[in-house]
Amino acid sequence: MFKSLKITCDEATTICDKNQYGEASIIELIKLNLHFVKCRICARYTKQNMTLTKLYKGHASSCKEMKHCMSHDDKDALKKALQEGNKAFNEVGS
Amino acid sequence: MAEKKHTLDTSKWIDNYADYLFNYAISRVNNSDLAKDLVQETFFAGLKSAKNFQGKASERTWLVSILKRKIIDHYRKINSKKGQAEVRMNFYNDGENEGNWIEERVPQSWDNASEKKIETEELRTQIDICIDKLPEKYGMVFRMKTIQEFETEEICKELDISASNLWVMIHRARTQLRKCMEDNWFNN
Incomplete structure:
Protein backbone atom coordinates (compact mmCIF):
# COMPACT_ATOMS: atom_id res chain seq x y z
CA MET A 1 0.00 0.00 0.00
CA PHE A 2 2.79 2.41 0.93
CA LYS A 3 4.62 1.65 -2.25
CA SER A 4 2.05 3.58 -4.22
CA LEU A 5 2.78 6.64 -2.08
CA LYS A 6 6.47 6.57 -2.92
CA ILE A 7 7.56 9.23 -5.37
CA THR A 8 10.83 10.44 -6.89
CA CYS A 9 12.37 13.86 -6.27
CA ASP A 10 11.25 14.90 -9.74
CA GLU A 11 7.65 14.03 -8.93
CA ALA A 12 7.91 15.59 -5.46
CA THR A 13 9.13 18.91 -6.79
CA THR A 14 6.45 18.85 -9.51
CA ILE A 15 3.81 18.53 -6.79
CA CYS A 16 5.53 21.25 -4.80
CA ASP A 17 5.40 23.58 -7.81
CA LYS A 18 1.74 22.78 -8.36
CA ASN A 19 1.10 23.53 -4.70
CA GLN A 20 2.55 27.02 -5.12
CA TYR A 21 -0.66 27.80 -6.97
CA GLY A 22 -2.80 25.97 -4.44
CA GLU A 23 -3.73 23.31 -6.97
CA ALA A 24 -2.17 20.11 -5.58
CA SER A 25 -4.62 17.41 -4.47
CA ILE A 26 -4.77 15.96 -0.94
CA ILE A 27 -3.24 12.66 -2.07
CA GLU A 28 -0.43 14.55 -3.80
CA LEU A 29 0.26 16.51 -0.62
CA ILE A 30 0.37 13.30 1.42
CA LYS A 31 2.88 11.84 -1.02
CA LEU A 32 4.91 15.04 -0.87
CA ASN A 33 5.04 15.15 2.92
CA LEU A 34 5.97 11.48 3.14
CA HIS A 35 8.77 12.21 0.70
CA PHE A 36 10.11 14.97 2.97
CA VAL A 37 10.68 12.41 5.73
CA LYS A 38 13.48 10.87 3.76
CA CYS A 39 14.55 13.73 1.50
CA ARG A 40 15.90 16.93 2.97
CA ILE A 41 16.84 18.32 -0.41
CA CYS A 42 13.24 18.43 -1.57
CA ALA A 43 12.27 19.94 1.78
CA ARG A 44 14.79 22.68 1.12
CA TYR A 45 13.51 23.10 -2.43
CA THR A 46 10.01 23.58 -1.03
CA LYS A 47 11.09 26.17 1.50
CA GLN A 48 12.95 28.13 -1.16
CA ASN A 49 10.04 27.73 -3.54
CA MET A 50 7.77 29.54 -1.11
CA THR A 51 10.24 32.41 -0.94
CA LEU A 52 10.32 32.55 -4.74
CA THR A 53 6.53 32.47 -4.97
CA LYS A 54 6.38 35.59 -2.80
CA LEU A 55 8.90 37.32 -5.03
CA TYR A 56 7.04 36.33 -8.20
CA LYS A 57 3.77 37.54 -6.73
CA GLY A 58 5.26 40.93 -5.97
CA HIS A 59 6.61 41.02 -9.50
CA ALA A 60 3.23 40.01 -10.91
CA SER A 61 1.34 42.79 -9.19
CA SER A 62 3.72 45.40 -10.57
CA CYS A 63 3.52 43.86 -14.05
CA LYS A 64 -0.24 43.77 -14.10
CA GLU A 65 -0.50 47.47 -13.46
CA MET A 66 1.42 48.12 -16.62
CA LYS A 67 -0.65 48.78 -19.71
CA HIS A 68 1.01 48.33 -23.03
CA CYS A 69 0.02 50.59 -25.86
CA MET A 70 1.12 50.77 -29.44
CA SER A 71 3.01 53.88 -30.48
CA HIS A 72 1.41 56.36 -32.86
CA ASP A 73 3.97 55.55 -35.52
CA ASP A 74 3.21 51.86 -35.26
CA LYS A 75 -0.49 52.56 -35.51
CA ASP A 76 0.00 54.78 -38.55
CA ALA A 77 2.09 52.11 -40.24
CA LEU A 78 -0.55 49.56 -39.43
CA LYS A 79 -3.31 51.78 -40.80
CA LYS A 80 -1.41 52.22 -44.04
CA ALA A 81 -0.76 48.50 -44.38
CA LEU A 82 -4.35 47.72 -43.69
CA GLN A 83 -5.66 50.27 -46.17
CA GLU A 84 -3.45 48.81 -48.86
CA GLY A 85 -4.61 45.37 -47.91
CA ASN A 86 -8.20 46.48 -48.00
CA LYS A 87 -7.76 48.04 -51.42
CA ALA A 88 -6.09 44.96 -52.85
CA PHE A 89 -8.72 42.80 -51.29
CA ASN A 90 -11.58 44.83 -52.74
CA GLU A 91 -9.99 44.77 -56.18
CA VAL A 92 -9.76 41.02 -56.10
CA GLY A 93 -13.25 40.78 -54.70
CA SER A 94 -14.90 42.96 -57.34
CA MET B 1 -21.54 46.29 -55.57
CA ALA B 2 -22.65 44.09 -52.77
CA GLU B 3 -19.08 44.00 -51.42
CA LYS B 4 -19.31 47.67 -50.63
CA LYS B 5 -21.34 46.82 -47.58
CA HIS B 6 -18.38 45.04 -46.09
CA THR B 7 -15.91 47.81 -46.67
CA LEU B 8 -14.59 48.57 -43.24
CA ASP B 9 -13.32 51.79 -41.86
CA THR B 10 -9.93 50.30 -41.13
CA SER B 11 -8.38 53.42 -39.65
CA LYS B 12 -11.09 53.51 -37.04
CA TRP B 13 -10.59 49.81 -36.40
CA ILE B 14 -7.05 50.47 -35.35
CA ASP B 15 -7.91 53.45 -33.17
CA ASN B 16 -10.54 51.43 -31.41
CA TYR B 17 -8.93 48.04 -31.00
CA ALA B 18 -5.18 48.12 -31.63
CA ASP B 19 -4.19 48.93 -28.04
CA TYR B 20 -6.54 46.38 -26.56
CA LEU B 21 -5.31 43.63 -28.87
CA PHE B 22 -1.69 44.64 -28.42
CA ASN B 23 -2.01 44.51 -24.65
CA TYR B 24 -3.75 41.14 -24.91
CA ALA B 25 -0.99 39.75 -27.11
CA ILE B 26 1.95 41.14 -25.18
CA SER B 27 0.76 39.73 -21.88
CA ARG B 28 0.95 36.32 -23.50
CA VAL B 29 4.03 36.46 -25.68
CA ASN B 30 6.00 39.17 -23.85
CA ASN B 31 7.66 40.40 -26.99
CA SER B 32 6.62 43.72 -28.39
CA ASP B 33 7.64 43.03 -32.00
CA LEU B 34 5.94 39.68 -32.02
CA ALA B 35 2.84 41.19 -30.43
CA LYS B 36 2.76 43.86 -33.16
CA ASP B 37 3.00 41.17 -35.84
CA LEU B 38 0.21 39.17 -34.26
CA VAL B 39 -2.03 42.23 -34.08
CA GLN B 40 -1.34 43.05 -37.71
CA GLU B 41 -2.06 39.47 -38.76
CA THR B 42 -5.26 39.59 -36.75
CA PHE B 43 -6.46 42.74 -38.55
CA PHE B 44 -5.62 41.24 -41.93
CA ALA B 45 -7.41 38.03 -41.11
CA GLY B 46 -10.33 40.11 -39.89
CA LEU B 47 -10.37 41.98 -43.15
CA LYS B 48 -10.36 38.78 -45.15
CA SER B 49 -13.17 37.22 -43.22
CA ALA B 50 -15.19 40.38 -42.63
CA LYS B 51 -17.90 38.87 -44.80
CA ASN B 52 -18.30 36.05 -42.34
CA PHE B 53 -18.68 38.36 -39.40
CA GLN B 54 -22.27 37.87 -38.44
CA GLY B 55 -22.51 40.53 -35.82
CA LYS B 56 -23.39 37.98 -33.15
CA ALA B 57 -20.53 39.13 -30.96
CA SER B 58 -19.07 42.58 -30.66
CA GLU B 59 -16.41 43.48 -33.17
CA ARG B 60 -13.78 43.44 -30.44
CA THR B 61 -14.74 39.97 -29.21
CA TRP B 62 -14.60 38.75 -32.76
CA LEU B 63 -11.12 40.21 -33.29
CA VAL B 64 -9.91 38.76 -29.99
CA SER B 65 -11.07 35.32 -31.07
CA ILE B 66 -8.97 35.68 -34.21
CA LEU B 67 -6.00 36.85 -32.15
CA LYS B 68 -6.38 33.82 -29.88
CA ARG B 69 -6.01 31.54 -32.90
CA LYS B 70 -2.88 33.45 -33.92
CA ILE B 71 -1.42 32.95 -30.44
CA ILE B 72 -2.14 29.21 -30.53
CA ASP B 73 -0.51 29.04 -33.96
CA HIS B 74 2.54 30.78 -32.56
CA TYR B 75 2.62 28.46 -29.56
CA ARG B 76 2.39 25.41 -31.84
CA LYS B 77 5.21 26.75 -33.93
CA ILE B 78 7.58 27.16 -30.99
CA ASN B 79 6.41 23.87 -29.54
CA SER B 80 7.09 21.90 -32.70
CA LYS B 81 10.67 22.99 -33.15
CA LYS B 82 11.71 19.51 -32.20
CA GLY B 83 15.30 18.50 -32.32
CA GLN B 84 16.38 22.07 -31.83
CA ALA B 85 18.80 22.42 -28.97
CA GLU B 86 16.67 23.42 -26.04
CA VAL B 87 18.37 25.35 -23.29
CA ARG B 88 16.52 23.20 -20.83
CA MET B 89 18.73 21.86 -18.10
CA ASN B 90 18.29 18.44 -16.61
CA PHE B 91 18.02 18.43 -12.86
CA TYR B 92 17.17 14.78 -12.33
CA ASN B 93 18.96 11.53 -13.11
CA ASP B 94 17.96 8.98 -15.72
Whole structure:
Protein backbone atom coordinates (compact mmCIF):
# COMPACT_ATOMS: atom_id res chain seq x y z
CA MET A 1 0.00 0.00 0.00
CA PHE A 2 2.79 2.41 0.93
CA LYS A 3 4.62 1.65 -2.25
CA SER A 4 2.05 3.58 -4.22
CA LEU A 5 2.78 6.64 -2.08
CA LYS A 6 6.47 6.57 -2.92
CA ILE A 7 7.56 9.23 -5.37
CA THR A 8 10.83 10.44 -6.89
CA CYS A 9 12.37 13.86 -6.27
CA ASP A 10 11.25 14.90 -9.74
CA GLU A 11 7.65 14.03 -8.93
CA ALA A 12 7.91 15.59 -5.46
CA THR A 13 9.13 18.91 -6.79
CA THR A 14 6.45 18.85 -9.51
CA ILE A 15 3.81 18.53 -6.79
CA CYS A 16 5.53 21.25 -4.80
CA ASP A 17 5.40 23.58 -7.81
CA LYS A 18 1.74 22.78 -8.36
CA ASN A 19 1.10 23.53 -4.70
CA GLN A 20 2.55 27.02 -5.12
CA TYR A 21 -0.66 27.80 -6.97
CA GLY A 22 -2.80 25.97 -4.44
CA GLU A 23 -3.73 23.31 -6.97
CA ALA A 24 -2.17 20.11 -5.58
CA SER A 25 -4.62 17.41 -4.47
CA ILE A 26 -4.77 15.96 -0.94
CA ILE A 27 -3.24 12.66 -2.07
CA GLU A 28 -0.43 14.55 -3.80
CA LEU A 29 0.26 16.51 -0.62
CA ILE A 30 0.37 13.30 1.42
CA LYS A 31 2.88 11.84 -1.02
CA LEU A 32 4.91 15.04 -0.87
CA ASN A 33 5.04 15.15 2.92
CA LEU A 34 5.97 11.48 3.14
CA HIS A 35 8.77 12.21 0.70
CA PHE A 36 10.11 14.97 2.97
CA VAL A 37 10.68 12.41 5.73
CA LYS A 38 13.48 10.87 3.76
CA CYS A 39 14.55 13.73 1.50
CA ARG A 40 15.90 16.93 2.97
CA ILE A 41 16.84 18.32 -0.41
CA CYS A 42 13.24 18.43 -1.57
CA ALA A 43 12.27 19.94 1.78
CA ARG A 44 14.79 22.68 1.12
CA TYR A 45 13.51 23.10 -2.43
CA THR A 46 10.01 23.58 -1.03
CA LYS A 47 11.09 26.17 1.50
CA GLN A 48 12.95 28.13 -1.16
CA ASN A 49 10.04 27.73 -3.54
CA MET A 50 7.77 29.54 -1.11
CA THR A 51 10.24 32.41 -0.94
CA LEU A 52 10.32 32.55 -4.74
CA THR A 53 6.53 32.47 -4.97
CA LYS A 54 6.38 35.59 -2.80
CA LEU A 55 8.90 37.32 -5.03
CA TYR A 56 7.04 36.33 -8.20
CA LYS A 57 3.77 37.54 -6.73
CA GLY A 58 5.26 40.93 -5.97
CA HIS A 59 6.61 41.02 -9.50
CA ALA A 60 3.23 40.01 -10.91
CA SER A 61 1.34 42.79 -9.19
CA SER A 62 3.72 45.40 -10.57
CA CYS A 63 3.52 43.86 -14.05
CA LYS A 64 -0.24 43.77 -14.10
CA GLU A 65 -0.50 47.47 -13.46
CA MET A 66 1.42 48.12 -16.62
CA LYS A 67 -0.65 48.78 -19.71
CA HIS A 68 1.01 48.33 -23.03
CA CYS A 69 0.02 50.59 -25.86
CA MET A 70 1.12 50.77 -29.44
CA SER A 71 3.01 53.88 -30.48
CA HIS A 72 1.41 56.36 -32.86
CA ASP A 73 3.97 55.55 -35.52
CA ASP A 74 3.21 51.86 -35.26
CA LYS A 75 -0.49 52.56 -35.51
CA ASP A 76 0.00 54.78 -38.55
CA ALA A 77 2.09 52.11 -40.24
CA LEU A 78 -0.55 49.56 -39.43
CA LYS A 79 -3.31 51.78 -40.80
CA LYS A 80 -1.41 52.22 -44.04
CA ALA A 81 -0.76 48.50 -44.38
CA LEU A 82 -4.35 47.72 -43.69
CA GLN A 83 -5.66 50.27 -46.17
CA GLU A 84 -3.45 48.81 -48.86
CA GLY A 85 -4.61 45.37 -47.91
CA ASN A 86 -8.20 46.48 -48.00
CA LYS A 87 -7.76 48.04 -51.42
CA ALA A 88 -6.09 44.96 -52.85
CA PHE A 89 -8.72 42.80 -51.29
CA ASN A 90 -11.58 44.83 -52.74
CA GLU A 91 -9.99 44.77 -56.18
CA VAL A 92 -9.76 41.02 -56.10
CA GLY A 93 -13.25 40.78 -54.70
CA SER A 94 -14.90 42.96 -57.34
CA MET B 1 -21.54 46.29 -55.57
CA ALA B 2 -22.65 44.09 -52.77
CA GLU B 3 -19.08 44.00 -51.42
CA LYS B 4 -19.31 47.67 -50.63
CA LYS B 5 -21.34 46.82 -47.58
CA HIS B 6 -18.38 45.04 -46.09
CA THR B 7 -15.91 47.81 -46.67
CA LEU B 8 -14.59 48.57 -43.24
CA ASP B 9 -13.32 51.79 -41.86
CA THR B 10 -9.93 50.30 -41.13
CA SER B 11 -8.38 53.42 -39.65
CA LYS B 12 -11.09 53.51 -37.04
CA TRP B 13 -10.59 49.81 -36.40
CA ILE B 14 -7.05 50.47 -35.35
CA ASP B 15 -7.91 53.45 -33.17
CA ASN B 16 -10.54 51.43 -31.41
CA TYR B 17 -8.93 48.04 -31.00
CA ALA B 18 -5.18 48.12 -31.63
CA ASP B 19 -4.19 48.93 -28.04
CA TYR B 20 -6.54 46.38 -26.56
CA LEU B 21 -5.31 43.63 -28.87
CA PHE B 22 -1.69 44.64 -28.42
CA ASN B 23 -2.01 44.51 -24.65
CA TYR B 24 -3.75 41.14 -24.91
CA ALA B 25 -0.99 39.75 -27.11
CA ILE B 26 1.95 41.14 -25.18
CA SER B 27 0.76 39.73 -21.88
CA ARG B 28 0.95 36.32 -23.50
CA VAL B 29 4.03 36.46 -25.68
CA ASN B 30 6.00 39.17 -23.85
CA ASN B 31 7.66 40.40 -26.99
CA SER B 32 6.62 43.72 -28.39
CA ASP B 33 7.64 43.03 -32.00
CA LEU B 34 5.94 39.68 -32.02
CA ALA B 35 2.84 41.19 -30.43
CA LYS B 36 2.76 43.86 -33.16
CA ASP B 37 3.00 41.17 -35.84
CA LEU B 38 0.21 39.17 -34.26
CA VAL B 39 -2.03 42.23 -34.08
CA GLN B 40 -1.34 43.05 -37.71
CA GLU B 41 -2.06 39.47 -38.76
CA THR B 42 -5.26 39.59 -36.75
CA PHE B 43 -6.46 42.74 -38.55
CA PHE B 44 -5.62 41.24 -41.93
CA ALA B 45 -7.41 38.03 -41.11
CA GLY B 46 -10.33 40.11 -39.89
CA LEU B 47 -10.37 41.98 -43.15
CA LYS B 48 -10.36 38.78 -45.15
CA SER B 49 -13.17 37.22 -43.22
CA ALA B 50 -15.19 40.38 -42.63
CA LYS B 51 -17.90 38.87 -44.80
CA ASN B 52 -18.30 36.05 -42.34
CA PHE B 53 -18.68 38.36 -39.40
CA GLN B 54 -22.27 37.87 -38.44
CA GLY B 55 -22.51 40.53 -35.82
CA LYS B 56 -23.39 37.98 -33.15
CA ALA B 57 -20.53 39.13 -30.96
CA SER B 58 -19.07 42.58 -30.66
CA GLU B 59 -16.41 43.48 -33.17
CA ARG B 60 -13.78 43.44 -30.44
CA THR B 61 -14.74 39.97 -29.21
CA TRP B 62 -14.60 38.75 -32.76
CA LEU B 63 -11.12 40.21 -33.29
CA VAL B 64 -9.91 38.76 -29.99
CA SER B 65 -11.07 35.32 -31.07
CA ILE B 66 -8.97 35.68 -34.21
CA LEU B 67 -6.00 36.85 -32.15
CA LYS B 68 -6.38 33.82 -29.88
CA ARG B 69 -6.01 31.54 -32.90
CA LYS B 70 -2.88 33.45 -33.92
CA ILE B 71 -1.42 32.95 -30.44
CA ILE B 72 -2.14 29.21 -30.53
CA ASP B 73 -0.51 29.04 -33.96
CA HIS B 74 2.54 30.78 -32.56
CA TYR B 75 2.62 28.46 -29.56
CA ARG B 76 2.39 25.41 -31.84
CA LYS B 77 5.21 26.75 -33.93
CA ILE B 78 7.58 27.16 -30.99
CA ASN B 79 6.41 23.87 -29.54
CA SER B 80 7.09 21.90 -32.70
CA LYS B 81 10.67 22.99 -33.15
CA LYS B 82 11.71 19.51 -32.20
CA GLY B 83 15.30 18.50 -32.32
CA GLN B 84 16.38 22.07 -31.83
CA ALA B 85 18.80 22.42 -28.97
CA GLU B 86 16.67 23.42 -26.04
CA VAL B 87 18.37 25.35 -23.29
CA ARG B 88 16.52 23.20 -20.83
CA MET B 89 18.73 21.86 -18.10
CA ASN B 90 18.29 18.44 -16.61
CA PHE B 91 18.02 18.43 -12.86
CA TYR B 92 17.17 14.78 -12.33
CA ASN B 93 18.96 11.53 -13.11
CA ASP B 94 17.96 8.98 -15.72
CA GLY B 95 18.48 5.25 -15.53
CA GLU B 96 19.13 3.64 -12.20
CA ASN B 97 18.66 6.78 -10.12
CA GLU B 98 15.80 8.02 -12.22
CA GLY B 99 14.02 11.01 -10.79
CA ASN B 100 16.58 11.77 -8.08
CA TRP B 101 18.53 15.01 -7.97
CA ILE B 102 21.68 15.18 -10.07
CA GLU B 103 24.36 15.81 -7.48
CA GLU B 104 25.80 19.01 -8.85
CA ARG B 105 22.32 20.46 -9.45
CA VAL B 106 21.09 19.96 -5.91
CA PRO B 107 19.58 23.17 -4.49
CA GLN B 108 22.13 24.99 -2.36
CA SER B 109 21.15 26.64 0.88
CA TRP B 110 20.42 30.36 0.77
CA ASP B 111 21.90 31.79 3.91
CA ASN B 112 21.03 35.31 3.01
CA ALA B 113 17.47 34.67 1.77
CA SER B 114 15.84 36.87 4.39
CA GLU B 115 17.90 39.93 3.61
CA LYS B 116 17.58 39.36 -0.11
CA LYS B 117 13.81 39.17 -0.04
CA ILE B 118 13.22 42.89 -0.16
CA GLU B 119 11.41 44.08 -3.25
CA THR B 120 13.59 46.22 -5.40
CA GLU B 121 13.75 47.31 -8.97
CA GLU B 122 16.92 45.28 -9.23
CA LEU B 123 15.13 42.15 -8.13
CA ARG B 124 12.41 42.60 -10.74
CA THR B 125 14.99 43.03 -13.44
CA GLN B 126 16.74 39.85 -12.31
CA ILE B 127 13.47 37.90 -12.36
CA ASP B 128 12.81 39.15 -15.89
CA ILE B 129 16.30 38.21 -17.04
CA CYS B 130 15.86 34.70 -15.64
CA ILE B 131 12.43 34.26 -17.23
CA ASP B 132 13.83 35.40 -20.56
CA LYS B 133 16.47 32.68 -20.36
CA LEU B 134 13.80 29.96 -20.28
CA PRO B 135 12.93 28.11 -23.47
CA GLU B 136 10.21 30.22 -25.10
CA LYS B 137 7.29 27.87 -24.50
CA TYR B 138 8.12 27.42 -20.83
CA GLY B 139 8.50 31.16 -20.45
CA MET B 140 5.13 31.71 -22.08
CA VAL B 141 3.32 29.21 -19.86
CA PHE B 142 5.11 30.39 -16.72
CA ARG B 143 4.25 34.01 -17.42
CA MET B 144 0.61 33.27 -18.10
CA LYS B 145 0.26 31.24 -14.92
CA THR B 146 2.46 33.18 -12.50
CA ILE B 147 2.67 36.74 -13.72
CA GLN B 148 -0.68 37.18 -15.47
CA GLU B 149 -2.28 34.77 -13.00
CA PHE B 150 -4.57 33.01 -15.44
CA GLU B 151 -6.61 30.01 -14.35
CA THR B 152 -5.11 26.65 -15.30
CA GLU B 153 -8.17 25.79 -17.33
CA GLU B 154 -7.95 29.01 -19.28
CA ILE B 155 -4.32 28.44 -20.26
CA CYS B 156 -5.01 24.84 -21.26
CA LYS B 157 -7.86 26.01 -23.44
CA GLU B 158 -5.95 28.88 -24.97
CA LEU B 159 -2.88 26.83 -25.79
CA ASP B 160 -4.73 23.58 -26.38
CA ILE B 161 -2.66 21.56 -23.90
CA SER B 162 -3.57 19.19 -21.06
CA ALA B 163 -3.34 20.15 -17.39
CA SER B 164 -0.62 17.60 -16.67
CA ASN B 165 1.32 18.93 -19.61
CA LEU B 166 0.99 22.42 -18.15
CA TRP B 167 2.25 21.35 -14.72
CA VAL B 168 5.28 19.61 -16.18
CA MET B 169 6.16 22.80 -18.05
CA ILE B 170 5.58 24.94 -14.96
CA HIS B 171 7.79 22.55 -13.00
CA ARG B 172 10.60 22.69 -15.53
CA ALA B 173 10.35 26.45 -15.75
CA ARG B 174 10.40 26.90 -11.98
CA THR B 175 13.31 24.51 -11.43
CA GLN B 176 15.36 26.32 -14.01
CA LEU B 177 14.32 29.71 -12.66
CA ARG B 178 15.22 28.68 -9.12
CA LYS B 179 18.71 27.79 -10.29
CA CYS B 180 19.05 31.06 -12.17
CA MET B 181 17.91 33.07 -9.14
CA GLU B 182 20.24 31.08 -6.92
CA ASP B 183 23.24 31.80 -9.13
CA ASN B 184 22.46 35.43 -9.81
CA TRP B 185 20.55 36.71 -6.82
CA PHE B 186 20.80 34.64 -3.67
CA ASN B 187 24.30 33.23 -3.83
CA ASN B 188 26.28 35.75 -5.79
